[in-house]
Amino acid sequence: MSSVTGASFTDETPGPEGEPPLRGDRASTGRLGDRLFGGMTRLAGGVVLAIVVLVGVFLVVRAIPALRANHADFFTSTEWSTSPLKFGIVQLLWTTVATSVIALVIAVPFSIAIALFLGFYAPRWLAQPAAAIIDLLAAVPSIVYGLWGAYIVAPQFAHVQSWIQDAFGWIPLFGRVPGISGGTTIFFVGVVLAIMILPIITALSREVFAQTPMTQREGAIALGATKWEMLRTTVLPFGRPGVISASMLGLGRALGETIAVMLILSTLPQGANWSWSLFNGGSTFASNIAANAPESISDTRQMGAYIAAGLVLFILTFVVNAIARIIIERRKAFSE
Amino acid sequence: MKNSRIAAASIAAAAAFGLAACGSASNDSSGNSASSNSSSSSAAGASAGSSASSGSSAGGSATCFSGSLKSSGSTAQQNAINQAIAAYTQQCKGAKTSYTGSGSGQGITDFIGKQTDWAGSDSALDPAKGEPDKAKASCGSQAIDLPMVVGPIAVIYNLKGVGKLILTPQLTAKIFSGKITEWNNAEIAKANPGVKLPSQKISVFFRSEASGTSDNFSNFLNQTDKTDWPDQHSKQWTGKVGQGKKGSAGVGQAVSSTPGAIGYDEWSYAITNKLNMAEMDSGSGPVALTAESAGQAIAAAKVVGTGKDVSLAINYNTKAKGAYPIVLATYEIACLKYSNPTTAKNVKAFLTYLASDGFQGTLTQVGSAPLPKSIQQKVQESIAAIS
Numbered sequence: 001m002s003s004v005t006g007a008s009f010t011d012e013t014p015g016p017e018g019e020p021p022l023r024g025d026r027a028s029t030g031r032l033g034d035r036l037f038g039g040m041t042r043l044a045g046g047v048v049l050a051i052v053v054l055v056g057v058f059l060v061v062r063a064i065p066a067l068r069a070n071h072a073d074f075f076t077s078t079e080w081s082t083s084p085l086k087f088g089i090v091q092l093l094w095t096t097v098a099t100s101v102i103a104l105v106i107a108v109p110f111s112i113a114i115a116l117f118l119g120f121y122a123p124r125w126l127a128q129p130a131a132a133i134i135d136l137l138a139a140v141p142s143i144v145y146g147l148w149g150a151y152i153v154a155p156q157f158a159h160v161q162s163w164i165q166d167a168f169g170w171i172p173l174f175g176r177v178p179g180i181s182g183g184t185t186i187f188f189v190g191v192v193l194a195i196m197i198l199p200i201i202t203a204l205s206r207e208v209f210a211q212t213p214m215t216q217r218e219g220a221i222a223l224g225a226t227k228w229e230m231l232r233t234t235v236l237p238f239g240r241p242g243v244i245s246a247s248m249l250g251l252g253r254a255l256g257e258t259i260a261v262m263l264i265l266s267t268l269p270q271g272a273n274w275s276w277s278l279f280n281g282g283s284t285f286a287s288n289i290a291a292n293a294p295e296s297i298s299d300t301r302q303m304g305a306y307i308a309a310g311l312v313l314f315i316l317t318f319v320v321n322a323i324a325r326i327i328i329e330r331r332k333a334f335s336e
Numbered sequence: 337m338k339n340s341r342i343a344a345a346s347i348a349a350a351a352a353f354g355l356a357a358c359g360s361a362s363n364d365s366s367g368n369s370a371s372s373n374s375s376s377s378s379a380a381g382a383s384a385g386s387s388a389s390s391g392s393s394a395g396g397s398a399t400c401f402s403g404s405l406k407s408s409g410s411t412a413q414q415n416a417i418n419q420a421i422a423a424y425t426q427q428c429k430g431a432k433t434s435y436t437g438s439g440s441g442q443g444i445t446d447f448i449g450k451q452t453d454w455a456g457s458d459s460a461l462d463p464a465k466g467e468p469d470k471a472k473a474s475c476g477s478q479a480i481d482l483p484m485v486v487g488p489i490a491v492i493y494n495l496k497g498v499g500k501l502i503l504t505p506q507l508t509a510k511i512f513s514g515k516i517t518e519w520n521n522a523e524i525a526k527a528n529p530g531v532k533l534p535s536q537k538i539s540v541f542f543r544s545e546a547s548g549t550s551d552n553f554s555n556f557l558n559q560t561d562k563t564d565w566p567d568q569h570s571k572q573w574t575g576k577v578g579q580g581k582k583g584s585a586g587v588g589q590a591v592s593s594t595p596g597a598i599g600y601d602e603w604s605y606a607i608t609n610k611l612n613m614a615e616m617d618s619g620s621g622p623v624a625l626t627a628e629s630a631g632q633a634i635a636a637a638k639v640v641g642t643g644k645d646v647s648l649a650i651n652y653n654t655k656a657k658g659a660y661p662i663v664l665a666t667y668e669i670a671c672l673k674y675s676n677p678t679t680a681k682n683v684k685a686f687l688t689y690l691a692s693d694g695f696q697g698t699l700t701q702v703g704s705a706p707l708p709k710s711i712q713q714k715v716q717e718s719i720a721a722i723s
Contacts (some may be wrong), residue, residue, distance in 0.1 A: 083570065150586070155593055179662030180579055181539055182593050266590075267544035269573065280581050282546070291545035291582060294439045295571055299465070 029198025059311040074308065078274055082302040086326065089312055091268070096188055097311070100254040102190025102278065103197055108247050110194070111201035113141040118202075119209045131206065138199035146263035149192040152183065154264060157310065158183030160276060161279055172305060175277040180271075184266040187278040193257055197250030204249065208217070208242025209235050241328040243310035247251035252317055262287040357711060360536045398689035401682040402430030409443020409456030410433075412548050412602060413485040413666040417456060417690075424689050434684060440548055447669060448474045453683050454670040456482075458548030460647035461669060475671030480722075481595040484667040484690050486566050486705040488630040489553050490606035491614040491662070492591050493598045495519060495534065501614045502527050502622040505560035505652070505661070508614075511598060512540055513564050514577030519596060519658040527617065534596075537583070540578025541590045541599035546571040549584065553600045554608040559652040560618070560661070583717035602661075603630075604703020616660055618653065623660045628706040635708035644672055644718040646711070664706070673723055684722045 067074060068086050100185020114134065118127045161183055168174040177185075212235045220230040268282035285293065289306045296302035401665040403414050407417075421433045433538070438446070440457040447455035448470045460481035461467040471479035491508060493501055503511075504527055510516040515681045516523065520533040537607035548571065554568030563589035565573040581590045584602045588609040591597040598614075603625060615622035623629050639648035652661045668687060689695055696706035707715065 081572065081574075083572070142501060142612050177553065179539070179577060181597075182590065184579070262544075262582050269542070269575050269578055269580070271576050293443045295546035297439075299441075299600055327374065 020062055042236035046160065047157055056299050056311075056314065059307055059314055062300075063308035063311050064304075066301050067300055070305070079270065080269060080283075082292070082296055082299075084307050085301060085305060087308075089285075089309060091274075091282055092285050092288055092309060093312070093316075096284040096286075096316070097253060097263075098186050098278060099189045099193055099265075099284060100251055102187060103193035103254040104247060105248060105250055106191060106194035107198045107201055108243070110206055111246070111250075112236075112243060114198075115205035115209055116201045116235070119206055120227070120231060120235070131203070134202050134214045135200050136199075137195070142257060142260045142315050143263075145192055145196055149188070149260060150264045152271070153192075154183040154188055156183070157188050161185065161187065165279060172276045173278055175275065175279070177275050177280045180266050180281045182266075184264055184281065185279045186265070186282055189261055189265050190278070192260060193254045196257065196260065197253050200253065201243070201246045201250045204246035205239060205243050208239040208246075211242075212238045241331045244324055244327055244331070248321055251320055255284075255313065255317055257288045258286040262291055266288075267291075270303065271309070285309050285316075343649070347656075352383075352599040397591045398424055398427055398692065398694070399674055399685045400428030400431060401680055401685040402428070403678060405431040405434070405679075405686055406452045407433070407435045407443075407456060408438045408446045408452050408456045409669075410440045410548060410666050412457045412458050412487050412664060413704070414603065415458050415704060416485045416699055417706045419698065419702055420686075420690055420695055423695065425684065438630070442473075444669065447471065447479075453471065453674075453679055456670055457667050457669055458551065458664060460641070460667055469527050471658075471669070471671075475673065476675055477671055477673035478643060479509070479669055480643070480644065480645045480672050480677055480689065480718055481641055481667045481669055482718055483648050483707065483711060484668045484687075484715065485666045485699065486630055486707060487664040487666055487703075488603045488625050488705055489549055489556075489600050489662040489664060490589065490603050490611070490625050491598065491616070492601050492606045492609075492611040494591050494593075494595055494612070495536070495544070496595060498531060498533065499529070499612065500528075500611065502615045502617050504617050505556070506564060508616075509561035509564035510558045511538055512575050512578075512600075512625065514575070516634060517577075522644035536563055536586040539594050539597040540575065540577055541587050541594075541597055542573040542578055542580050543584075543587060544573075544580030544582050548664065548666075549602055553662065556652045556662045560586060563628075588656075602703060604701055605707075607703055616662065617657050618659075618661050619658075620657050623658055625660050627700045628692060630663045630705040630713075631708045632656055633661050633663045634665060634705075637665070637711075639711075639714065644713050644721050646718055648711070677723075680723050684719060687719045688716070688723070691719055 066085065070087060071134045072079050072085060072086040073087050076086055076090060077086065078091045080087045080091065118131050118134075122130065158181070164174055164187075165176050169176055202212070216234040217230055227235060261284050263281065265287060266283050267283050289310055293303065293306040296306065350517065351369065377466040403615045414435065417435045421435060424433060425431055435456065440455075440459065443452070443455040443457055444461065446452040446466060448467070459473055461479060468479065491503060494502065503524075506517070507523060507527060510523070512595055517538055518535065519538055522534045525531075525533055535723045550573045551569050551571045554565070554567065554574060557565035558567060558569055573580065579590075581587045581599075587601045587610060588605040591599045591601070592611055601609075603613075605611075606625075613625050615624045617623070633656070636654045636659055637648040637650045639646055640649045645668070648665050650663060654661055668690065670683050670687060671680075674683065691707070691712060696712065699706045707713075
């Protein structure tokens with residue numbers, strides 16, 4: 001088997017005692033197909049890296065003039081005004097993070113439960129069509145979620161919200177905010193985002209849960225574990241890195257979601273009082289840029305302000321993904 | 337492989353045929369819209385040679401051009417321009433006109449960057465931003481602002497049992513700045529004798545994104561009542577109360593679904609959402625928003641453009657009888673002289689159609705108001721000077 005290219009799959013995986021993988025002897029045949037395929041993969045990898053770097057460079061270059069001309073502190077101001085240039089990211093950052101975290105808090109447990117149901121509880125005739133339907137949710141364009149959320153669900157959801165406010169209003173996070181009506185709040189956007197990221201997390205979780213080695217599962221059951229104990233001791237730990245990856249993918253979508261947020265969320269008037277309440281309005285990085293940047297395109301400074309906001313979102317996504325990677329690597333180290 | 341080659345060949349053939357069809361219709365000026373609506377392009381070609389007509393019949397017939405014309409800009413006039421393009425293209429099969437509603441700022445940028453042949457904008461070229469000079473450099477001649485579509489802004493409200501509400505500019509400024517927060521406020525009651533106002537909180541709605549509507553409405557508030565609305569006009573709403581909604585549709589929907597709500601919106605959205613519109617009393621009695629009352633305000637505006645430029649300074653304080661003061665004049669921006677004579681001819685033909693009675697008369701269908709005669713005449717003169 002290895003004679004064809006000089007290296008085989010087994011050579012490149014670590015040995016059972018943790019020995020480093022055997023490298024091929026580089027005695028590749030140097031045939032055309034080999035070189036072509038290798039070149040193609042390198043090209044693809046290089047292009048994607050180059051794009052990320054170029055986007056970063058573009059954002060930094062365009063943001064700097066606006067940041068220099070900014071009359072407010074970029075990191076601590078809650079204001080966002082481009083004429084005069086007084087912009088800070090606090091309100092945008094809070095709204096972006098709050099909506100995304102709410103989405104994750106709701107979507108992750110739901111997705112895990114759905115994935116386990118489809119993989120281990122549902123009868124076969126139900127599991128496959130159900131999975132397909134959930135995948136279909138991922139294909140719904142976000143504008144549809146936006147219109148549906150803003151015009152159909154939000155007015156109904158207002159009742160749920162006012163109930164939460166009545167019951168838990170003493171917690172600042174659930175406090176009443178005067179002037180925001182009709183359920184178009186950070187909290188509701190979080191709920192809609194949860195629905196939007198649910199299919200991604202579910203589909204990926206289902207895949208990783210299905211990869212749990214049959215030997216482990218059968219072992220657990222042989223030792224007398226109930227179904228729940230089997231899932232808890234074998235499937236869930238095995239799938240954890242995958243679930244985290246899936247959640248991060250979902251989080252990435254939630255952080256960057258634009259049109260649905262823009263349609264649903266009520267924005268705040270300038271100089272509105274700061275509130276920690278999730279029943280406040282606001283704008284996220286993406287929705288703010290999408291709503292206002294097109295009118296500022298002719299002015300490089302004003303545009304720069306939005307690009308600076310875009311840069312923060314870029315970095316935020318980057319940091320979130322880096323944290324996810326670290327968590328996954330750690331888990332891997334423990335589980336092996 | 338073979339199949340795709342055949343497909344490519346057939347596409348090429350079709351394209352060639354299409355070009356030929358364009359060519360045959362190129363020097364054609366079809367007479368009235370009714371006949372050319374149903375006629376195929378070959379029939380239109382057969383009628384070539386009929387006398388070039390210009391804006392005479394009521395259907396809004398136009399001088400045709402052939403070839404393509406690109407434009408972009410203001411979304412406020414997008415409905416009107418789209419309607420114009422549809423009507424114009426029905427008459428002139430060879431004319432390929434496009435308008436991208438990308439916002440006024442983008443429209444001007446495209447125009448200066450020579451991406452488009454003319455621009456649509458909510459405001460005239462702004463000397464403070466150096467736009468006239470940039471446009472002049474790009475054109476090689478003066479760029480002219482032509483008011484074309486009048487878009488009135490309605491003050492919309494949602495109050496059960498109150499079918500008619502009269503506001504003064506001062507009351508409007510106080511409500512939108514948050515100085516008046518209850519509907520049964522004594523000042524509102526004074527302006528509406530005999531109307532039973534509910535004891536209800538006022539929910540203010542504004543546009544969440546930068547928009548020409550906000551710009552004009554805040555300008556109105558600032559011009560008419562500096563004490564209650566000291567902020568300069570701004571595309572980004574600078575009010576301190578209420579909540580922002582995305583787009584004209586968003587504001588309209590929010591007002592119609594929230595009891596006690598008030599907002600400002602383009603006229604067409606107020607009509608389609610069946611919303612109550614407040615009458616405005618600037619000192620000579622309450623005036624409801626109609627095509628005529630909006631036209632009155634434009635007629636009372638001063639032309640501040642020099643030469644062939646027809647930029648208007650709208651006097652929001654106008655006391656002219658029967659004038660509804662909150663109007664927005666949207667402009668078409670074109671070069672006075674084009675380096676390419678064909679482009680000049682095409683732009684001229686289309687703008688002439690826009691300024692014609694035939695088209696202006698249809699504007700009320702899309703929630704815009706026609707230009708008053710005095711301004712329309714000036715605009716037509718300026719268009720005639722384009723070369």
